[in-house]
Amino acid sequence: MFNDLKVSFFLACKSIQRGNKGTSILTVLIISLIFVNLIFFPSVVEGVEETLIRQSIEHVCGNVVIEPKDDQRYIDNADSIEKKINKLPGVVGTSSRYMTGATFFYNNKLKSGSVHSIDPSDEEVVTKFHSGLIAGEYLGKENTNEILLGIDITGKEDEVTGDSDLGGVQVGDKIDVTFSNGIIRKYRVKGIFDISSININRYAFITEKEMESVLGVENQASEILVKLSQRGTEEEYRTNFVELGISEDVKTWEEKTAGKIGSLVNSFSLLTVISTVISLIMAVVVIFIIIYINTVNKKRQIGILKAIGIEQNVIINSYVIQVLFYCFCGIAVGLLLFGIITSYLSVNPIRFPLGYVEPMVEQVLILQNIISLIVFSLIAGFIPAWRTANENILKAIWG
Amino acid sequence: MITITNLTRTYVMGTVHVHALKGISLKINKGEFISIMGASGSGKSTLLHQLGLLDIPTQGEILIDGKDVSKLSEKERSLFRLTQLGYVFQEYAIISELTALENVYLPMLMTGRKKQDCINTGIDILNKVGLGDRLDHLQHELSGGQQQRVAVARALVNKPKILFADEPCANLDSSSSRQILELFKKLNKELKQTIVMVTHEDWHMEYSDRVIHLKDGLI
Ligand SMILES: Nc1ncnc2c1ncn2[C@@H]1O[C@H](COP(=O)(O)OP(=O)(O)OP(=O)(O)O)[C@@H](O)[C@H]1O
Ligand SMILES: [Mg+2]
Numbered sequence: 216m217f218n219d220l221k222v223s224f225f226l227a228c229k230s231i232q233r234g235n236k237g238t239s240i241l242t243v244l245i246i247s248l249i250f251v252n253l254i255f256f257p258s259v260v261e262g263v264e265e266t267l268i269r270q271s272i273e274h275v276c277g278n279v280v281i282e283p284k285d286d287q288r289y290i291d292n293a294d295s296i297e298k299k300i301n302k303l304p305g306v307v308g309t310s311s312r313y314m315t316g317a318t319f320f321y322n323n324k325l326k327s328g329s330v331h332s333i334d335p336s337d338e339e340v341v342t343k344f345h346s347g348l349i350a351g352e353y354l355g356k357e358n359t360n361e362i363l364l365g366i367d368i369t370g371k372e373d374e375v376t377g378d379s380d381l382g383g384v385q386v387g388d389k390i391d392v393t394f395s396n397g398i399i400r401k402y403r404v405k406g407i408f409d410i411s412s413i414n415i416n417r418y419a420f421i422t423e424k425e426m427e428s429v430l431g432v433e434n435q436a437s438e439i440l441v442k443l444s445q446r447g448t449e450e451e452y453r454t455n456f457v458e459l460g461i462s463e464d465v466k467t468w469e470e471k472t473a474g475k476i477g478s479l480v481n482s483f484s485l486l487t488v489i490s491t492v493i494s495l496i497m498a499v500v501v502i503f504i505i506i507y508i509n510t511v512n513k514k515r516q517i518g519i520l521k522a523i524g525i526e527q528n529v530i531i532n533s534y535v536i537q538v539l540f541y542c543f544c545g546i547a548v549g550l551l552l553f554g555i556i557t558s559y560l561s562v563n564p565i566r567f568p569l570g571y572v573e574p575m576v577e578q579v580l581i582l583q584n585i586i587s588l589i590v591f592s593l594i595a596g597f598i599p600a601w602r603t604a605n606e607n608i609l610k611a612i613w614g
Numbered sequence: 615m616i617t618i619t620n621l622t623r624t625y626v627m628g629t630v631h632v633h634a635l636k637g638i639s640l641k642i643n644k645g646e647f648i649s650i651m652g653a654s655g656s657g658k659s660t661l662l663h664q665l666g667l668l669d670i671p672t673q674g675e676i677l678i679d680g681k682d683v684s685k686l687s688e689k690e691r692s693l694f695r696l697t698q699l700g701y702v703f704q705e706y707a708i709i710s711e712l713t714a715l716e717n718v719y720l721p722m723l724m725t726g727r728k729k730q731d732c733i734n735t736g737i738d739i740l741n742k743v744g745l746g747d748r749l750d751h752l753q754h755e756l757s758g759g760q761q762q763r764v765a766v767a768r769a770l771v772n773k774p775k776i777l778f779a780d781e782p783c784a785n786l787d788s789s790s791s792r793q794i795l796e797l798f799k800k801l802n803k804e805l806k807q808t809i810v811m812v813t814h815e816d817w818h819m820e821y822s823d824r825v826i827h828l829k830d831g832l833i
Binding site: 218221222225226229230232233234515516519520521522523524525526527529608609612 | 688692699707709716723724768
């Protein structure tokens with residue numbers, strides 16, 4: 216058995232060593248491309264998922280959101296709740312917000328959206344939308360007559376977008392805002408932000424102080440965002456919050472996005488399966504053809520090997536070993552190529568409508584694909600080798 | 615050494631039956647050098663294929679060293695060919711991806727011997743057939759006669775009980791042919807090697823001990 220393998224190995228080595236180098240290189244290259252194809256798409260999908268999650272956490276809801284109980288409009292005693300939460304280890308910060316509907320007017324143009332209030336310094340700790348400012352400045356705590364607008368509200372001056380925005384409001388312009396409770400106020404645009412992320416560009420932000428005066432409330436909140444130092448610990452904190460006596464509705468980012476990310480990713484996963492299956496079929500076909508041509512060309516040699524007493528299995532295995540060799544080389548080159556592609560994309564991420572995405576490489580995924588590629592290649596190589604080696608000796612030699 | 619009784623081989627091609635061997639009985643003794651002669655199509659190659667376990671007879675019995683080889687499984691036939699028989703084909707039949715030396719020692723490697731022993735034996739044999747200076751040559755770097763001598767060396771590496779050769783000189787000029795035949799003669803005389811050779815050149819006969827004439831599948 217061991218000796219048989221030794222002979223198979225001997226034949227395989229000589230065949231690789233003395234065979235056509237061009238064919239070998241081409242084979243390795245094709246396998247490497249198939250391998251890249253196999254892992255690239257899933258890793259982009261993974262990257263999209265990661266980006267969506269990160270954006271939800273960074274821009275929309277933090278790791279955990281506290282919301283009013285079902286029958287209530289606001290969370291009461293927001294300050295004391297925030298204080299309690301902030302004392303917990305692992306909590307990076309909290310930010311309480313009010314939210315209300317509003318209509319924006321500028322230059323005879325009208326746009327409805329929603330206004331959120333923030334404590335500017337708290338907000339900076341919890342979310343990252345301040346980093347998306349493309350003009351002007353961030354809010355100060357005491358600003359009462361200034362507002363930050365998302366790019367979807369302001370619109371761009373040089374872009375004709377019809378009635379879907381205010382048609383190019385600039386920093387320093389004054390706009391009128393009608394809140395849902397009927398109060399109308401004039402604000403100076405202090406900053407404009409553009410975050411390529413879901414929904415945020417449709418928001419406007421004013422200070423908490425200003426919002427409380429508009430709504431006529433105090434020490435309440437529509438939501439409190441909580442940022443944690445580590446993702447994945449949300450559930451623990453939910454129980455911690457209950458233990459602290461917080462009876463409000465506590466939602467993790469997962470619940471808050473209500474499976475939207477999950478269902479998006481699921482619809483991708485069908486595509487992933489399809490692309491994986493196609494890649495594997497390609498691998499099978501390519502390797503089958505290569506080994507088939509190879510064995511057909513060497514039919515006579517295979518016959519002679521059998522005639523001089525080399526066992527059929529030894530001959531088949533020598534081809535299987537060659538396939539393994541090409542497969543390993545192809546995977547190695549594929550990993551190298553993939554490494555080059557991903558390191559390029561991490562510097563120049565792909566711009567999706569939802570933001571920049573870089574492929575995420577999961578080791579399990581790579582391992583899985585290495586194994587399936589090897590298994591499929593072995594089968595694809597074995598069949599033609601077996602067919603040829605199984606032929607009658609005289610037929611193989613004399614056709 | 616070899617006892618053949620009533621050996622037939624019929625090829626079935628659709629509705630046509632070609633009777634290549636029509637019941638041959640024959641005894642070959644140990645140490646003999648036998649020539650099989652006959653017209654083209656008389657069944658010489660077919661006979662040799664049956665004896666060399668490359669084909670399965672339609673009927674009849676072949677005993678080699680008292681062993682009924684028709685009872686062997688495919689695997690056992692392969693092992694029998696490897697360890698007991700040597701076969702030289704009419705066309706040069708050496709493996710193109712292997713050097714002369716590798717070609718020669720491959721069957722020995724297959725028997726499980728240490729590689730270095732195989733290499734040493736291979737070199738010895740190649741020296742004997744006069745190719746000591748062509749060890750690392752590949753097929754396309756060898757002449758026809760040299761290739762045929764490599765094939766002979768390969769057939770001998772496992773010290774076979776019987777050496778079969780099917781028109782080993784058919785593609786060679788007369789001086790190369792002479793070299794091969796001299797080699798056979800020497801092996802037969804010095805090592806008592808049993809040899810069964812197919813040929814259709816009359817002058818080859820003088821090298822062998824006995825000539826068997828085949829005509830239309832009969833002796
Ligand atoms: N695979 C085959 N299928 C059908 N008929 C065959 C096959 N092999 C040989 N024959 C027939 O069997 C007969 C004997 O063939 P064989 O090859 O043994 O002749 P030979 O004596 O070796 O001839 P040559 O001197 O030309 O080599 C021929 O009539 C040939 O046509
Ligand atoms: Mg013949």
